[in-house]
Structures are given as structure tokens and as C-alpha cells.
Amino acid sequence: MPAAVIKDPLAAEFTLPDGKRWTGRLAGLPNPRLAADLAVGLVQCAHPHGPISAIMTARHYTVTLRQTVRRLTAAGFTGEAADLRRSHLVRFWMEMSHQHELQSRMILRGFDAVTGRLDEQVRLLLEGRPFKTRKRTTPFQPYSDAEWAQLIEYCESQVTDARRRQRKALDWAESGSDPQGVVPRYSETSVSTADLAYLLVQHGPLDRGRLAAHLGWATATVDHTRTGRQLTEIRAQLFPTRDVAFAHQLLFGCYSGIVPDGIADLDLTGIDWAGDGSVLLEYVKGRTGPEGVHLPKKAVRLLERWLEYSALMRSFAGDELRNELWLALRLPGQHDRTPFGRMVPRLGYPAEWARRHGLKADTGADLSLHRSRIRTTYLSLLSRRGWTGRTMIDPNHTAAVEGDHYLSAATSAQQEAIETIITEAQSDVLRKAQPPFVVTDEQMAEVVAALPEAIDGLKLDGGAITELVGGERDVFTATCVDQLASPFAPVGTPCPARPWVCLMCPLALFMPRHAANLLRLKAFFARQFAQMPTAHFIRVFGPYAHRLDSEILPRFSQTILAEAARHVADDDSELPLRPEETTWPTV
Template sequence: MPAEVLRDPLALKLSLPGEASTVIVIGDLPNPQLAADLTEGLAASIHPHGPLAKLTTVKSFTYTLRRMVRELADDGFTGSAAELTRAVLGAFWLRSHYLIEYRTRTILRAFDTRHQVLPEPVRQMVFGKNYTRPTLNGPLPPYAPAEWNRLIDLCKQEVRRLGEAQRAMIALAEGGQDPAVGGWSEVNGAWLMLRMGPVTRTEVAAHLGLTPRTFTGRHRGIERARAALFPSHKDAIPYMLLLAAWTGIVPDGLTGLQVSGIRWTGRQATLLSYTKGRTADESLVLSPRASRLLEQWLQHSALLRGHAPAELAEHVWLVTRQGRLARAAFEEYMMRGWVKAHDLRGDDGGPLRIDRRRLRTTFIAQRGQRQWSLRATVDPNHSPQVEGDHYLSAATPAQKAVVEEIARDAQSDLLRRASTPLVVDEAASAAGLPEEAGRLGLAEGALGELLSGERDVFSGACADHFAGLHGPKGQPCPARPWVCLLCPLALFAPRHLPNLLRLKAFFARQFRQMPREQFAAVFAPYARRLSAGWCPAEWCSSDLCIAPGHGAAIAQLSE
């Protein structure tokens, strides 16, 4: 079972994916029966039966569970979950914010799905819509260039300082000896910790045959030597921040890195595998500087890893916490303490708030600026591939057909723009006129009618007005004037330019009067074609230019 409820005392035993077995104590609450029911609902919400798959998320649900029991007890409710009423739940949810309501609804839904004990009115309320709505703050902006440079420079400086301090302490410890023989000194203490690991004062006192109080009163230097030899939480922060800034890995994937997920494929190439919570296992080829940084951290933590048990040694971010081995968590309060200790300031003059999600946002923004790109995304936190997969993917056959039609139109437009218009003089036109007329399929006398203007429509000349693509054969084409701009039967000459300019003005008026969505659906393709170029030869439907001297005609019209 991924989650099991323990009764005495009330607790929740978890076995989450990628995590060691954990027991979360619920504690003594004023309504033990309601607390037990909600704990069962929380256990039913654990992966794979429910949406909760991370230890931090389960702990936040546990906090909300305790809060609900205490607040309902203050309201005078002393029954079990089966005795809840709409009035009790409604009063609690109306005074709570969105996350409290969401978590308690999730717990009650899972509990009722398993036991089916809620009264029907309460069940309809629990499975209904939320009273409150989440506050949407919009996409996270990237860090300002000055803030980003200060953060990166500080992290590089700290990485160099920590590495030099460790190497200096190791060199110092090589000249020491066992303090039980040579007496206590910082050098001998470093010698001892190289062999015993990050020992505490109590363990060193036992090794020397002294009581902890006697050792504490007489000897100093154990904390300084331990901090230099073995990385702590605050020492891992600059490494983690630099790796996040140089790779763009999501925060949960970066925190859960495993040593087995690192594959060295060369002197400066590394394949890093990690787990992204919202998707699955992913991999990334690190840049040379990110590979060197990861190698530096593994060297810095190698001494500590040699004294760690197998289940802890597998974690990349292995640190010491009060002399004990632990896995780094990188909580927000640790980041605030690190920023305060180094007096890192933002552009507003206050302490710089480090958000690991903004590190990824800044990485993506800078990557888009380093190379030429026409990238435009809905959310700057997403890559174009992510937005294409999740936001622009066609879900139904009709949507797929529309997307394919748009792609075909775009490809055809690119081909038309790539073709070079043929502009020749009168002699060349006369020599090639019969061949061009035959290629276009013009009947006898049709070319004369085109040149004389007898087959003119509003915006151009029509090769066959009774064989239009927008109406029945043999009948005059019913298409509106702007449809000719995309019709393959239309031919354009300088004499049509005044009407084309009037049509362009008509489009401008419609754009000001109509909603953008409606204009895009009705007029946008034709307006785009008309705005592609002023000279008709640049977007003529055929390679035959029936009227040379376009520049002179346009100049006359301009006058």
C-alpha cells in the first residue's frame, strides 16, 4: 500500500515513488474521530490512487487537515465525517482561501469514494464547484540583467571559496594524527574527521574518553573543520543555483537528482537524467560549464559520500545537518537566510528574492536572445515545443483538417513569393505570346478581350468569367471583388491599380470598424495578399506580364 493509517498514535505511513518510507504524525487533535476519517481520506488520495505524489504536497495536506479539525472544533462540531452538514462545511469554506478549500475537498472526496458515508446533500456539495477561485498572478518574469549578474557572480565566488577552503583543510589534516594520542587540536580534529566522517562533539568526546561537557569546555575548532571538509545546506545553494541557471532544469527535477542519472560521455559532455514531476523521466546533455560545475560538486561532496549509507549516497545533493548526513531540501527559508548572509540585493534595494522557477524562466529568455529566432510564445516560461504540444495541438479531426489546410496555404504562399516575376519588353512579349497563351489555355480571342478590358472585373481581369471557382459552370462568377485577389483565373495589370488602391482603403475602413476576430476570418487573407507588394507583377497569377512599364504607371497614379 502506498499509504497506511496508523492508529496509536494517529499517523500516516507513506511509500511515495522515489522516496524512502516516511511516517507523518498527525498529533493530538480536539476531534479524534474526524481526524481519523480525514486521515483515511488523505491516505486514499496518495499516488497511485490519488493525485498526491510528493512528500512536500502530502505535508501541506496534513497541515490543512489539522487546521480543519481545530477550526470545526472551535465552531462546536464534535462528530465524525459522516455527520458533517452543509452549514458546517459552507461556513468553513467561505472563510478559507482557495488552497484550504481545494485540499479539504480532495480529502473528503477520496474518503467518500472509499466508504460512501457522506449524506447525499453533503456529497453533492463536496463534489460540486469550489466557492473560492485561485489568484492568477500571470507568468513569472525573468530576472533583470543586473540582478542576474549579481546572483551568478556571487555563486561563482562562493563555489571557488568553498573549494579552496576544503582543499586547504585536507592539506592541513595530512600533517595531523589521532587526537587520542597527540591531543586535541584543529589539525588533529580534521585528521580524525577525514577517517570518521562529520562527527559531533559527543562522538569526539567519546573517542577521547571525555564527557561532552568537559570536551566542550576545553576544546574548540570542531565546527570550523567540519564546515570546511563537509558541505552543509548553505554550501550546496550556490552549486544548485548555478546548475539551475546554466541548464534550465525544473526545480523538482533538480532537487531529486540521483548519482545514477549522471552519465559521463566525454571530458566535457555529460548526459543528465532527471524526473519532472508533471511529466516523467527526462534527460539533458549538459554544456561544458555545467558539466564542470557538477563534477566540482561531486568532488566537494566525495568525502561526505564515502561515509553515507547506500540510500543517502545515491542523492546528488548530500549535505550535513548539525553533524548528521541528510539530503538537501532547498526550502525557501534557507534561500532567504543565504541571501541575507551575503547581503544580495535586488534592483529595488531590498533583499533579492530567489525563486527557482524564475531561474528557469531567465534561462529560457536568455537562450532565445542568444540566437536568431522568430519565437513568440504565450508564456515566456515555456519553450515553443511545449506550447505547440500542449496549446496548439489539434484535438479533433476537424481541427486537424483546418491546421493542415493552414499549413498548405502557408507553403503555397512561400512558393509564390519565391518565384521571380517575369518582366520583358514588347519585342520579347510578342515573341513568346503564342506559347504563353497556349500554356494558359486561353481560347481564340480571349487574349484580345483581356487586353481590351472586356473581361475586366473590379480588381483584375478574369481569364474566364463563366468558369469561376466560386459558382456553377456556365454562370457568371458570383464572387465578391476581393476574392479575385486569391483566384488563379485573375490577371492584374497597371490599369487595375486604381481599383486595387480603393480596395486597400476599403480593407482599412473595415479593420477599424470590425472586431479583429471577424476581420481575420473574412478579409485577412485578401488584405495580406494585397499588402504583399505594390507592383502587380510581384504577385501576378502567371509568369506572363501583359503590360510592361509598371513603374511609369504607378508614378502617374501617384501624381
């Protein structure tokens, strides 16, 4: 079962898709009967029946349930869920946020799906539209090139410096020994740096209390000697701190473009090493579930360096933490059985981290650091390098959201480039949709008369038409209306297109005298098909071969084609090919 109700004390236990468990405590609410009913609906919201597929989502829904019970009780409602009426819910929803309204609606629907006890009018109300609308958000803007370079440079320096300091502390530990039994001397260094490093390497990231217990000292003694200060410094050198772990996470996002929740929840079981320099990474995206990506080389190298850097701390981790990827020392004052745990940035930590380390925006203000904005910048940089990606960058997005977040999130120059690409693509689609001009001897007079109107935008006088019909403008595949007006080159420059591209060109005019060359192209396509993978052939030659076979050659009579076929030798010498375009000899 993905979720279950625990009755004593009242709670909802979730088993999430990634295998983790989380329990939402519901005991102690002012209306226990209503809380118990809503708990039944809460567990129905768990994946795969509902939207709860991550711990954070489960926590939000549990908070909504508690607020629902407290608000309704404060408003005078003391009954069960079956006693709820429209007036109770309308008043409650008008006071709550859009998110809490939607989540409470889901909980009530889950309760009704199991028990069928809701009032009919309440059931109709749940089927209606929400009273509150979602607050419209502004898509993240990509970081500028200067801001992006600053962020990567600083994170790389943090990573490099952390490894250097750890190697230095490990060298100290090699020359140290166990300082147990050393008599403390106040205000002096009672334990040497090498001995402290040795002790931490052997026993893990000890705090002052554990160190005092090992040495046989009082904790106050450690605090009053320089041993306490040195302990903090050496421990931060040997083991990852929260700041250093966060720098690794940011840099990993800059290198890979993985969503922030996917990076934060990574564990060792999701890393599949395919050789020394290749990694297939499996992670869980909060909204869509499990996903996978083949990591870029920089991300692979960073992952190797992090695993090497955190190996010492991982050796002291228990079974519950051993597979966690991002381990870091806990904050001072956090009392726990272990002095380290999984690094999960709290709300506001990224902005605090950027401010503390002096990262600045182009305007001179503190850099607004958001991990989702890193992903937006990564995708923006890929698009500027010519990457087109999938039809949808994120299959969980609608086309409107995709456009808002990835097309509009650009500079003026990028927006102009996007509009140019769209315009050219639409023109290309229209051009390819135009039927070819195929002329037989019987149709010559009729076609010549209609030619100036048929070829839009070109001024053809009588002399030009005579040259077309007489063969003076012939190229290999067809007669070209104007080689200096090619859609494949700037106006005024000769057309650079390959022979088969003429088959899709709106300036090409196919006549009976071109039949032999058209058949030579058909034979060339057949030879290419024999030596290329089918998918590759379709991408490169597919549209041209289809037009030749279905729209051009069938327009000529069998007599013309038979006579032309007598002059086709079926080898590459018949075509103007480049060396890389040649085919294997026909056996």
C-alpha cells in the same frame, strides 16, 4: 498500494512515485471517529488516484485533514463523516483558504468513493464550484542581465573558493597524525591544525562531543581551548556547508534550467553518464512526474566538481544518505545521529542567503532570490538567443498560463520583439495560403485584366503588365511582379530568394514558357529526396515540392508538359545552384 491507513496509532502511510515513503500522523485529534473516516479519504488522494505524488503535497493534505477535524469540532460537530451536513461544511469552507477547501473536498470525495456513506446533499455540494477562488499571482519577472551576471559570478566564486579551501585542508591532513592522548593546555592550541584535519578525514565531520570522546577529554575542555574553534573552521573547509551546497544548487539551476523541486530531489541514481562529458539527467518534477534532460556542458562540469567536492562526506554516509546528491553539514544545535544530511532549503532561506551575502538588485535593494525565477530567466535567455523550444515549454501548462509566465514576463524590448515575431508568422501563414497564379494561353486575356486587383497593394500600369506578359520580368521559375517588393527582403532591395522559393511567393506568375524550369525543379526535388533523410527533406523542400506537384503543374496541359520535358536533362547544370545545394550525380 500507494497509500494505506494505519489504525493504531492513526496515521496515513504514503509510497510516492519516486519510491520514497512518508507517514502523516493523525493520532490525538479531538474527534477520532471523524479523523479515521477522513484518513480513508486521504489515502485515496494518493497518486495515481489523486494529486498526492510528492512529500510536500502529502504533508499539505495531512495538515488540511487535521485542521478540518479541529475546526469542525470547535464548531460543535462530534459525529462521523456520514453525519456531516451542508451547514457544517459551508461554514467551515468560508473560514478556510482556497487551497484548504479544495484539499478537504478531495478528501471527502475519496471517503465517499470508498464507503458511499456521505449525505446526498453533501455529495451534491462537493460536485459544485468551490466557495473560495484562487488568489491571482504575478508571474516571475526574469532577472536583468546585470542581476543574472552578479548571481552567477558570486555562485561561481563560492564554488571555486570552497574547492580551494578543501584542497588546502587535505594538504594539512596528509602531514597530520591521530592526536588521541594529547594532554590539553587551556587557552592554547592543544591539537595542531594538521592533526585535526587528519582526524576529520579519517573519522568524518565530528562535532565537539565526538571529538572530546575520541581524545578522552571533557566536552568543556574542547570548548575552552582553540581546538574547538579550529574544529569548526577545518570541518567547514573539508565538508560542504549549507551555504556552499546552496550555491552549487543555484548555479546548477542557472546552467540547466531544471525546476527547483527537481534539483532539490536529485540523487545519484538519476545521473546517467554517457561518456566523459555528457550526462542524461532524470529527475522528478512535482506536478508532472519523472522527466529527463541532456545537461549542457557547463552543468556537466559543475556536477563533476560537486561530486568530487562532496566525495569525502559521501564516504561517511550511511545507506539512507549515500545516493543523495546534495549533502551538507547540519546547522549548529541540530542533534542527530549524523552531523550532515540532505540540503533542502527551508522557506525563506534563499532570501536570507542573498541578503547575508550582499546580493543587490538593480534598484539597490536586496536581491529577491527565488529559484523558480532562475528557471524563468533561463528560458527567457534561451528565447533571446533564437531558441523556440517545444510548442509548450511545460506540457502541464495551459496556453493561458504559458503566455502569462513566459510571454508576458519580458522587458518592453522583448515584448516588442515577441509581437513582431507573431505578426510576421501570421503574415507568413496568410502568404502561403494564397493560391499560385498559373496562366495558360487561353486564360491570358482574362488574367491580365484581373491582375492589378488580384495582386493586392501593387500599382501596375499598362507598361508593367506588358513587361510581365512579354517575359521582361522573368526569373528562373516564374515571372516576378516586382523584384524590389519581395516579402523576403526589405522594400527597395533585390529579392535574394532561391529559385524554389518563388513557388510560394505571392508575386510569382507561372506561364507555359516556365514549364521546363518547373520540371527541372521537380527533378531537383527528386534528387534531393534521394540523398536527404525524409524528415529533413520535408522541413527544407516539402512545402515547395507539394505546391509544385499539386497546385502548379496540374494546371498546365499534358501537351505543354510533354514538350517541356524534352528539354530537361535532370542534372544540376540546369539550375542556378550554390555549391552546398548541388546533388549527387545521377547514375
